[in-house]
Amino acid sequence: MAAAQTFNITDGTAYAVKWATKRNTASYPDYSSGSGGGDCANFASQIMIAGGIKMHEDTSVSKGWWCKAIGTVNPGTSYSSSLSWRVANNFVKFMGTSGNVTNNFAKFSAKVKAGDFITFDEANDGNWDHVGYITATGKTGTYPYLDK
Numbered sequence: 717m718a719a720a721q722t723f724n725i726t727d728g729t730a731y732a733v734k735w736a737t738k739r740n741t742a743s744y745p746d747y748s749s750g751s752g753g754g755d756c757a758n759f760a761s762q763i764m765i766a767g768g769i770k771m772h773e774d775t776s777v778s779k780g781w782w783c784k785a786i787g788t789v790n791p792g793t794s795y796s797s798s799l800s801w802r803v804a805n806n807f808v809k810f811m812g813t814s815g816n817v818t819n820n821f822a823k824f825s826a827k828v829k830a831g832d833f834i835t836f837d838e839a840n841d842g843n844w845d846h847v848g849y850i851t852a853t854g855k856t857g858t859y860p861y862l863d864k
Contacts, residue, residue: 721769725831728767729851735762736851744783745795747802757800757807758783760833760847772810774798781810808835808844829853 774780
């Protein structure tokens with residue numbers, strides 16, 4: 717049994733804010749052009765590392781939660797990672813949920829807080845399609861949206 721770890725919300729949030737609109741490709745892979753087209757679990761995993769959570773290393777991509785550079789880290793570096801590092805459904809199944817499952821936005825909004833990882837099952841088929849991280853909460857309309 718692995719020892720319990722504590723996530724540092726301040727450090728995780730600082731990382732999330734810094735890298736929310738660009739990719740930290742100097743330290744991590746970019747899976748955005750993969751078959752799912754998303755990079756959410758990879759980014760959530762990076763936030764976990766920044767918040768002090770240690771990888772659960774294994775030699776199988778279907779076990780543990782890990783990401784390793786193959787060779788020297790530099791532009792064009794290859795990486796190997798577990799499915800739980802890079803796929804939302806696997807990330808959620810590995811990390812677990814708090815049991816706060818709802819399809820009611822008002823209930824969701826009342827419970828969510830900074831430092832929470834949130835997930836979304838778009839097709840309502842039991843498979844998690846997206847994972848995100850909450851950096852701050854407030855009243856509706858108090859946070860500007862970033863236009864790209």
